[in-house]
Amino acid sequence: MFDLLIKGGTLPDGSVADIGITGDTIAEIAPALEATAKETIDATGDLVSPPFVDPHFHMDATLSYGQPRVNASGTLLEGINLWGELREEASVEDMVERALTYCDWAASMGLLAIRTHVDTTPDHLRGVTAMLELREAVKGYIDLQLVAFPQDGLYRTETGRANLLRALDMGVDVVGGIPHFERTMQEGADSLVDLCRIAAERGLMVDIHCDETDDPLSRHIETLARETLRHGLGGRVAGSHLTSMHSMDNYYVSKLLPLIAEADVSAIPNPLINIVLQGRHDSFPKRRGLTRVKEMQAHGIAVGWGQDCVLDPWYSLGTGDMLDVAFMGLHVAQMTHPEEMARCFTMVTETNAQIIGLEGYGLKKGAKASLVVLDAATPTEAVRLRPARLAVVAKGKIISRSARGDATLSLPGRPGQVRRRHALP
Numbered sequence: 001m002f003d004l005l006i007k008g009g010t011l012p013d014g015s016v017a018d019i020g021i022t023g024d025t026i027a028e029i030a031p032a033l034e035a036t037a038k039e040t041i042d043a044t045g046d047l048v049s050p051p052f053v054d055p056h057f058h059m060d061a062t063l064s065y066g067q068p069r070v071n072a073s074g075t076l077l078e079g080i081n082l083w084g085e086l087r088e089e090a091s092v093e094d095m096v097e098r099a100l101t102y103c104d105w106a107a108s109m110g111l112l113a114i115r116t117h118v119d120t121t122p123d124h125l126r127g128v129t130a131m132l133e134l135r136e137a138v139k140g141y142i143d144l145q146l147v148a149f150p151q152d153g154l155y156r157t158e159t160g161r162a163n164l165l166r167a168l169d170m171g172v173d174v175v176g177g178i179p180h181f182e183r184t185m186q187e188g189a190d191s192l193v194d195l196c197r198i199a200a201e202r203g204l205m206v207d208i209h210c211d212e213t214d215d216p217l218s219r220h221i222e223t224l225a226r227e228t229l230r231h232g233l234g235g236r237v238a239g240s241h242l243t244s245m246h247s248m249d250n251y252y253v254s255k256l257l258p259l260i261a262e263a264d265v266s267a268i269p270n271p272l273i274n275i276v277l278q279g280r281h282d283s284f285p286k287r288r289g290l291t292r293v294k295e296m297q298a299h300g301i302a303v304g305w306g307q308d309c310v311l312d313p314w315y316s317l318g319t320g321d322m323l324d325v326a327f328m329g330l331h332v333a334q335m336t337h338p339e340e341m342a343r344c345f346t347m348v349t350e351t352n353a354q355i356i357g358l359e360g361y362g363l364k365k366g367a368k369a370s371l372v373v374l375d376a377a378t379p380t381e382a383v384r385l386r387p388a389r390l391a392v393v394a395k396g397k398i399i400s401r402s403a404r405g406d407a408t409l410s411l412p413g414r415p416g417q418v419r420r421r422h423a424l425p
Helices: 076-089 092-108 126-138 160-170 185-202 220-231 250-263 271-277 293-298 322-332 338-355 379-385
Strands: 002-010 016-022 025-030 037-042 047-049 052-057 111-119 143-149 174-177 205-210 237-241 265-268 371-374 389-394 397-401
Touching: 002 371, 047 379, 052 237, 052 322, 052 338, 092 111, 092 126, 092 389, 092 397, 111 126, 111 205, 126 143, 126 160, 143 160, 160 174, 160 185, 174 185, 185 205, 185 220, 205 220, 220 237, 220 250, 220 265, 250 265, 250 293, 265 338, 271 322, 322 338, 322 379, 338 379
Parallel strands: 002 037, 052 111, 111 143, 143 174, 174 205, 205 237, 237 265
Antiparallel strands: 002 016, 002 047, 016 025, 047 371, 371 389, 389 397
């Protein structure tokens, strides 16, 4: 007898299977399991997916929109300035409460793993204290990974480097940085040399806010790739945003992409946010604010979609739904071929799990029993509809249920119910 049995669900690869769960582990997965269970979910005709994963978020700032005031210009720099004020006012309790509310949203959406950057700039490190408390509070249902992020730059403030090291000593998981926000290009490059050395010495992963600018001469991804090779950090390093690549010379990019691939550095674009923040200095044509997603994928580089922000000084919208992120990414990157649309779903599940090094992930025997049942038939339909999560299972327990998204229709000669599910040819 299983504790939980998911019957007849369609997996992302199109196969149909039953999934038997015992405790917090997938005990069996097969086309048909002749077994009983304490509880059974009938997923016939529905998509059963591993949980959604967000590889780039700012949990310390989430749900703070309008504090201390609205970002009037809509720019990245004004958002940074606003956050600089807010972080001096926000208490540990305030940050934890806002973040817990967001985690409720995430759980209801099947978003069960999040990598969040936590600002290590202020000497008080209240954000670090808050996020460590949050990680402990949600560990039963969300895997929360923390990045030590010197928002104002590793070298721009007198204690920037020391505070990052303090945060790592307190238990933060990943080394972060923001080289394009250092005072000079050279200091930005120097910061990457330093940060990669720190990560290598401590055996940690690296996730850098890298070249989040419209300046095509911001080329810190080149240094990040080189230092990754130097220290043998391949597979443990991510460059987030990489928006300057949308303006780089094609000849330079033809040399850059093979270097990134050789170094095994992953890329995390954030389409909802970057399409809003980038190109603010442009009149026309306006740049899209997105890095070269398909070109990087063609070189074998792991590229995942990140959410980045929800209702904070940088972004005035957001729901915590990674399918919203995939939907925007599909449009901005012009990934409309059926294979590309399906890949956008994979980017917010399996690829993101790979990028953050998530253990025990996936729909296979012996994996962690975390999954989502969606009111959709295929990954592409899920991206199109961003449908109800009929059930969310976290580490063997059902933590959320939602009703189907059907509507009742009152029109002469037409069906009484409307479902927007529609199989593609």
